[in-house]
Amino acid sequence: MNEIAVSVRHVRKSFGKHHVLEDVSFEIPTGQTWALLGRNGVGKTTLIQSLLGLMPVDAGGIQIAGCDPFKQPLELRRRVGYLAEDQSMYGWMTAMELCRFLQPFYPSWNPQLAERYLQRFEIPRHTRISRLSKGQSVKLGLVVALAHAPLVAILDDPALGLDSVSRKEFNRELVEHLQAEGRTVIYSSHLLAEVEAIADQVAILDRGRIVRQGATETLREEVQRVVLPLEFVCRHPAPAGLLDVQRLGEQVEVVIDGISRFLGQLSSQGISFSMTEMTLDDIFEAFVIGRPGRWSQIAADAGSISATSC
Amino acid sequence: MFLHVERGSSVPISRQIIEQVRSQCLSGVLAAGTKLPSVRELAQQLTVNVNTVFRVYERLAAEGLIELRHGDGTYVTHRQGQTHTQLKVQQEKFQREFEALIQQGAMLGFTASKLRSMLSAAFTAAKKSQE
Numbered sequence: 001m002n003e004i005a006v007s008v009r010h011v012r013k014s015f016g017k018h019h020v021l022e023d024v025s026f027e028i029p030t031g032q033t034w035a036l037l038g039r040n041g042v043g044k045t046t047l048i049q050s051l052l053g054l055m056p057v058d059a060g061g062i063q064i065a066g067c068d069p070f071k072q073p074l075e076l077r078r079r080v081g082y083l084a085e086d087q088s089m090y091g092w093m094t095a096m097e098l099c100r101f102l103q104p105f106y107p108s109w110n111p112q113l114a115e116r117y118l119q120r121f122e123i124p125r126h127t128r129i130s131r132l133s134k135g136q137s138v139k140l141g142l143v144v145a146l147a148h149a150p151l152v153a154i155l156d157d158p159a160l161g162l163d164s165v166s167r168k169e170f171n172r173e174l175v176e177h178l179q180a181e182g183r184t185v186i187y188s189s190h191l192l193a194e195v196e197a198i199a200d201q202v203a204i205l206d207r208g209r210i211v212r213q214g215a216t217e218t219l220r221e222e223v224q225r226v227v228l229p230l231e232f233v234c235r236h237p238a239p240a241g242l243l244d245v246q247r248l249g250e251q252v253e254v255v256i257d258g259i260s261r262f263l264g265q266l267s268s269q270g271i272s273f274s275m276t277e278m279t280l281d282d283i284f285e286a287f288v289i290g291r292p293g294r295w296s297q298i299a300a301d302a303g304s305i306s307a308t309s310c
Numbered sequence: 311m312f313l314h315v316e317r318g319s320s321v322p323i324s325r326q327i328i329e330q331v332r333s334q335c336l337s338g339v340l341a342a343g344t345k346l347p348s349v350r351e352l353a354q355q356l357t358v359n360v361n362t363v364f365r366v367y368e369r370l371a372a373e374g375l376i377e378l379r380h381g382d383g384t385y386v387t388h389r390q391g392q393t394h395t396q397l398k399v400q401q402e403k404f405q406r407e408f409e410a411l412i413q414q415g416a417m418l419g420f421t422a423s424k425l426r427s428m429l430s431a432a433f434t435a436a437k438k439s440q441e
Contacts, residue, residue, distance in 0.1 A: 175357055179361075180354075279320050
């Protein structure tokens with residue numbers, strides 16, 4: 001179980017002067033479901049495409065299911081299933097024709113599995129793909145990504161274009177088959193409430209790096225929001241792990257990564273505080289749009305306005 | 311076993327499941343000797359990560375509330391004595407949370423009669439979904 005299914009080391013990628021991936025490193029143990037989170041345009045798809053060898057990188061190393069995607073492209077396709085964000089398939093084929101067409105490319109293609117997925121996702125077998133709805137073609141993309149029983153499944157925003165019922169079906173499929181059979185799943189999503197229930201680990205991609213990675217539960221234990229008296233800001237430098245700070249009248253609300261050390265500091269100084277729990281959504285926001293730099297501004301404002309609080 | 315997992319809540323999913331199973335074991339809703347669904351079945355039923363459910367069961371087993379019998383399944387344990395105190399602790403905890411919630415409701419401007427009707431509606435819905 002402790003084998004590593006995916007290993008990414010110091011990957012860099014620029015488009016002209018635009019550094020999309022500055023220095024991306026992570027590892028995914030075999031059998032884990034790993035969710036990649038990030039705002040639009042942050043490089044999720046670029047990262048996923050480099051994992052598949054579809055996008056050359058400027059530097060760094062990638063190993064996935066025991067393959068180097070740039071040196072063993074054929075073997076990689078046998079071991080890895082991929083659903084693209086905007087999957088395009090031959091519109092003139094029907095679902096059945098597409099499956100028959102793809103089967104010879106994959107030694108491990110499982111027709112019964114393909115059949116079961118077609119049934120479960122209620123995809124019409126004999127309608128041309130160009131006539132399928134958006135949701136149906138996403139689901140067909142999933143069928144063909146999974147029918148060769150890949151060791152690693154990479155799904156670029158599979159929830160996009162699925163309605164809530166189909167998403168539930170899809171998530172159930174993921175838990176029931178991919179997870180229970182010990183397969184490794186990488187998927188990107190923007191629906192954090194769903195991600196939390198499904199993923200083992202989440203990784204937040206921002207400003208070209210994985211700014212935080214962790215088990216969903218650990219993340220929620222370590223990142224928390226605390227409300228403190230305003231004077232604390234004036235008397236102390238910004239604490240380690242500060243992700244966001246906001247003034248609320250005579251109090252400040254701070255979000256801290258590595259809460260236990262901070263709470264230790266507070267209680268040793270006898271400072272009163274209250275804590276509120278955060279959802280995964282709140283945590284994600286704190287990492288990507290939090291403004292820890294406001295600390296000194298808040299301290300300065302408070303100091304100049306009321307000499308009593310500072 | 312009836313469980314309700316709320317997605318996007320500020321209470322982590324594992325804690326939601328642990329608390330619900332624990333309350334049902336302690337209050338006797340889940341009688342001693344009841345066989346629980348397997349990790350895989352429960353993960354499927356709730357659409358929750360398999361490893362999360364596994365950790366929940368381990369935790370409840372460590373508390374002595376359930377028992378993982380190898381090759382057989384997971385059962386609610388037979389306990390004497392301490393169940394009553396544990397149940398009392400949980401009920402007191404619930405009462406504190408309930409009072410805090412009511413206080414919050416009062417601050418939001420709900421009247422006593424409005425709160426009462428909300429309570430009875432929620433209770434009816436809870437009973438119904440347990441059936």
